[in-house]
Amino acid sequence: MNLFVDKEWLLKNLHDRVRVVDCSFSLADPTKGRQEYDKNHIPGAIYFDLEKDLSGDVGEHGGRHPLPNFEEFINKLEKAGIDSTTMVIAYDQGEGAFAARFWWLLQYLGHEKVFVLDGGLRGWSEGNYPLTSEVPVLKKATFKPNINHDLLANMEEVKAVSGGQVSNTILVDSREEKRYLGLEEPIDKKAGRIPGAINKPWFEGLNAGYYKTAEVQNQRFSDINPENDVIVYCGSGVTAAPNFLALKAAGFEKVKLYLGSFSDWISYQENKIE
Structure with missing residues (x-):
């Protein structure tokens, strides 16, 4: 399954009907991604912020990076000139998680022509x-979502x-x-894992x-048997992407993201931790 494009392809296709989305972000400094975008980004790229655009308001449940308000998210897609047929290329600084989060959200909205740089x-x-510091002005489009519920657990x-x-x-x-073993937990209020989960650190991919x-x-x-259903999670649904x-x-077809992840799981006092 082709999910990625390389920089050579993107360079050749920058001026075609391709929209580029910069998802650069730093969990340690939430303002850093936007600041770096303002200095330098791929020509034509529009900035999407993990916490302001790709996540919703944090509540009692839902985890640290819950689903965004889709009306607002779709409105920003439309302002970026993205409709249901636009080819979209997402990137971040190279960590991979933030671009993957954007990719998953568009897939969830039923947009299949989205790739990661x-x-x-x-x-x-x-x-x-x-690279450029110029922020593009794009013609507004109309994005019609078609929610793919099979991607979300x-x-x-x-x-x-x-x-x-x-x-x-x-x-x-x-x-x-x-963190999986519960030896260290720098972010969430409890340490450990969801009982029965196996560990596949995202960065090893x-x-x-x-x-x-x-x-x-x-x-x-x-x-893992490719015939099995697979649910991936992390701390807040970002690095699981x-x-x-x-x-x-790798060819696995039945994959879901538990978007609330461990931070949502522990928000329910009755849930067990291993």
Whole structure:
């Protein structure tokens, strides 16, 4: 499954009917991504902020990066000249998670012509490709969503899998091993994992911002039957997105994202932690 474009392809197609979206962000400094976009970005790129555009307001449940308000999100897509047929290329600084989050959101809205720039802005810059500080003015489009509910898992579904009421579904924890094991938890109020989950750290699917080949991804997930349903999660539904892409690239068809992830799971006092 082709989910990525390389910088050479994008350079050749910058002036065609392609929309580029800069998703650069820093969890340590939420203003950094926008500041870096204002300094330098790929020509024609529009900026989407993880917390302001790709996430909604944080509440009692839903996790630290819940689903955005889709009316507002779609309005911004339309202002960026994106309709239901536009080819969209998302990138971030090269970490992979923020562009993957945007990619997943468009897929969830039923937009299939969305891809991730492999290597991100880092790879683009290393190729000495053009950068600009100019913010494009684009003609407004009309975006008609067609929600793909099969891509999203909610807490009750995850709870049924974790509790053994649902078979043939694998829970994949995408966080680093020490958080998965509960040895360290720098962000969330509780440490540990959703019972029954296996660990596949998301960053092991990339190499310096570039996604590893489908063959390597298949090796990473070789202990998972491709016939099984797979639900990926992380701390707040952001770094699980690269694992979602990696699984899709490896040929897994039945993959869902638990978008609320561990931060949503622990917001329900009755939920068990392993």
